Amino acid sequence: MNDVFKKALPVLQKLTAAGFEAYFVGGSVRDYLLNRTISDVDIATSAFPEEVKMIFPATYDTGIAHGTVTVRENKENYEVTTFRTEGAYEDYRRPSEVTFIRSLEEDLLRRDFTMNAIAMDENFELHDPFSGQISIQKKEIKAVGKAFERFHEDALRMMRAVRFLSQLDFYLEEETATALQKHIDLLKHTSVERITVEWVKMIKGPALKRAMELLLKVEMESFLPGLKGEKVALEQFASWDWENRTTEVAIWLGLAIAVKPSNITTFLKAWKLPNKTVQLVNKTYSYALTNKQDWSKEELYHAGITAFSLVDEINSIRFGESQLELLHKAYQALPIHSKKELAITGADILNWSGKQAGPWMKETLDKIEQAVILKEINNEKNAIKRWLGYHEE
């Protein structure tokens, strides 16, 4: 049995020893059956959150309202979620309330796709009431129950379907595909944060091109921030060589390059991205847009490692060529890497000139900085003093 499950086994055993049911569920069981690397192991149990907390000494209330308690075991964190049903759905979003239950099968019933509704117990026996294993064999993404009802309950599932298609290189089962086509406009009710998570996973998937074809066929892009009417840009974007190792910020830089929005910040903020990402894309956008191959010393200096590495990453995704090693060498060879490394300070200049501080000071420092970067002067106090026209001591 897979080591990840073996390591997590004591969590199941402790729950069952206390008289509850407990299973591995969701993505980890699916990925195990697919022979894929298992990321996080989710556990479902008949124990209610308070009961889970009594069994394990170290727990965190991560999503207690939804029945999820994080359990620390064997130096790992595990999300343990109480079996639940989801009550009425409001506005096609998440359910307004969850009800904890004691039945595994009912818990599996609320899950999105048959392949994600398989449970595995402590003896590694599978509980698969919706024939998820057959779906996995057929490489099909099939809603649990009636697809259109499931998409009405939570429209994000439509986006998840396309993301799984990309990630697993699967195909949509017929009824699920029809429901997706018919009800795509429900996606307008879904929160951007949840859409963004699925989008990133979709881009990293090996079957992105096929996923994008489907996405565009059902016009899902109309409900994604800033992408309405961007079919051509998205086709171009999907033709690039995205891979699993792609950094997230490269995805956003790439999207900006493909779409060329009139305002990058507004475009990125609509996806609710962290400020750091927005800033870095802003900083690198114009460099990346010119398909930059040759960097001047000044450009390397002002961009800095993070930015030129990102531009190189997007270039290699777009054109299959990286020159990161050369860029690093050229960067390392710069005489300084920030103003702080200059051999003089503002105080020296005040001292030499006898003048009052003022805006001229920054201009002078900028001039010196540039001359040092371009190796017009050595980064030495006396050399700089001479270059400024003051007498050496």
Ligand code: ATP
């Ligand atoms: P990944 O490998 O990307 O983590 P995953 O299947 O584990 O894929 P998660 O988003 O981590 O996906 O969700 C864990 C499980 O919770 C899913 O396998 C599925 O059973 C259930 N699930 C998640 N989101 C939904 C949803 N919107 N509707 C119904 N069930 C869901």
Ligand code: MG
């Ligand atoms: Mg998961």
